[in-house]
Amino acid sequence: xxxxxxxxxxxxxxxxxxxxxxxxxxxxxxxxxxxxxxxxxxxxxxxxxxxxxxxxxxxxxxxxxxxxxxxxxxxxxxxxxxxxxxxxxxxxxxxxxxxxxxxxxxxxxxxxxxxxxxxxxxxxxxxxxxxxxxxxxxxxxxxxxxxxxxxxxxxxxxxxxxxxxxxxxxxxxxxxxxxxxxxxxxxxxxxxxxxxxxxxxxxxxxxxxxxxxxxxxxxxxxxxxxxxxxxxxxxxxxxxxxxxxxxxxxxxxxxxxxxxxxxxxxxxxxxxxxxxxx
Numbered sequence: 001x002x003x004x005x006x007x008x009x010x011x012x013x014x015x016x017x018x019x020x021x022x023x024x025x026x027x028x029x030x031x032x033x034x035x036x037x038x039x040x041x042x043x044x045x046x047x048x049x050x051x052x053x054x055x056x057x058x059x060x061x062x063x064x065x066x067x068x069x070x071x072x073x074x075x076x077x078x079x080x081x082x083x084x085x086x087x088x089x090x091x092x093x094x095x096x097x098x099x100x101x102x103x104x105x106x107x108x109x110x111x112x113x114x115x116x117x118x119x120x121x122x123x124x125x126x127x128x129x130x131x132x133x134x135x136x137x138x139x140x141x142x143x144x145x146x147x148x149x150x151x152x153x154x155x156x157x158x159x160x161x162x163x164x165x166x167x168x169x170x171x172x173x174x175x176x177x178x179x180x181x182x183x184x185x186x187x188x189x190x191x192x193x194x195x196x197x198x199x200x201x202x203x204x205x206x207x208x209x210x211x212x213x214x215x216x217x218x219x220x221x222x223x224x225x226x227x228x229x230x231x232x233x234x235x236x237x238x239x240x241x242x243x244x245x246x247x248x249x250x251x252x253x254x255x256x257x258x259x260x261x262x263x264x265x266x267x268x269x270x271x272x273x274x275x276x277x278x
Contacts (some may be wrong), residue, residue: 003116004133005141007071009109014069017102019124021065024095026239028060030087030231031160031247032067035241036078042205043268049162049205051086052213054246069144072136079131082140086160086207086247087231095211096151096235103233107145114143149227149234153213156221156236159245160228165204171197176272185267192274194267200263207247 009260033042043047048064055063069083091099117139120126130139149155176197180189209228212221214237226232236242263273 001112001116003113003130006109006113006116007134007205009174010071010113013102013109014071017099017106018065018069020095020098021089021233022061024091024099025061025089027090027241028055028064028088028231029158029244029246030055030060030063030067030085031082032063032087033084035074035083036081038076038078040078042081044164044205046150046268049084050249051247053164054248056244058224060087061089063087064115068231070158070161071133071138071142073138075136079136079138080140080143080150080164082138084207084229085231086228087186088158088208088209088242088244089157089231089233090242091156091233091235093151093235093237093239094155099233100148100151103148110143116143117143117151144230147209147232149211149213149232149256151235152216154210154216154237155213155232155234155242157243157245158232158234159210161208161210162205162249163208168200169197171199171272173197176266179270179272180267182267182269185269185272188266189272196275197266198263198273198275199271200273260269 001156016243033049034052036042037097062086064085067083067087068089072084073079115131117126120129130137139269173193176189182188207228209226211226211232211234213224214221234242262276264276266272266274
């Protein structure tokens with residue numbers, strides 16, 4: 001199936017699911033991250049992973065649905081990076097089977113879309129063909145499957161975390177000088193000629209949803225972890241409230257600063273730090 005045909009099917013069932021969720025959602029939580037400009041990248045040290053807000057209730061339902069099912073980037077924003085909105089859409093237990101059915105259809109056509117796109121091996125041809133057919137499409141957003149908790153299970157609580165490995169190495173002053181070409185970074189670098197310099201970069205960071213679920217007929221709950229960059233769709237036993245631990249980057253950022261207390265950021269673009277004497 002050609003990617004254009006697969007996407008049309010995704011749109012059809014997405015429309016149906018959006019309408020169904022709007023009437024079935026009991027509550028929701030959404031922590032949307034700001035969209036990126038056309039040439040921007042997310043930089044952890046500059047607050048690139050901080051949510052714009054922590055929303056609950058009706059506003060969160062609308063926000064979660066918008067971010068989960070928006071396949072095109074607004075003009076002037078980045079089409080390469082997917083939307084990020086850790087969250088939850090809590091639906092009625094009686095409706096979860098129908099939600100599952102629609103998600104299964106959407107995810108199946110998402111897979112066919114991704115398979116068709118991946119079959120175009122020439123990157124320039126792939127880009128041109130996709131964006132000539134669907135201008136401003138976020139290809140990764142279309143390919144990304146919807147995560148959910150099956151109707152046979154009940155979600156009791158959910159929280160969110162951000163994880164990514166650190167890549168670091170010592171570099172020479174000369175190597176740093178070749179990278180710090182802008183006036184501001186070059187000026188800062190000149191103040192640290194006698195310090196140890198390091199390249200310190202967190203590899204691709206991902207949000208995770210840390211869930212506790214109960215299986216039908218089983219008393220004890222168990223933990224599971226899902227990709228958490230987009231809202232999780234789930235139900236609960238007897239439609240009871242689901243405990244939501246809001247996403248907060250404050251503690252994580254404080255820990256980050258503590259771990260890197262002896263480092264001074266010189267060049268955010270190239271992730272260059274100076275090790276400060278104790």
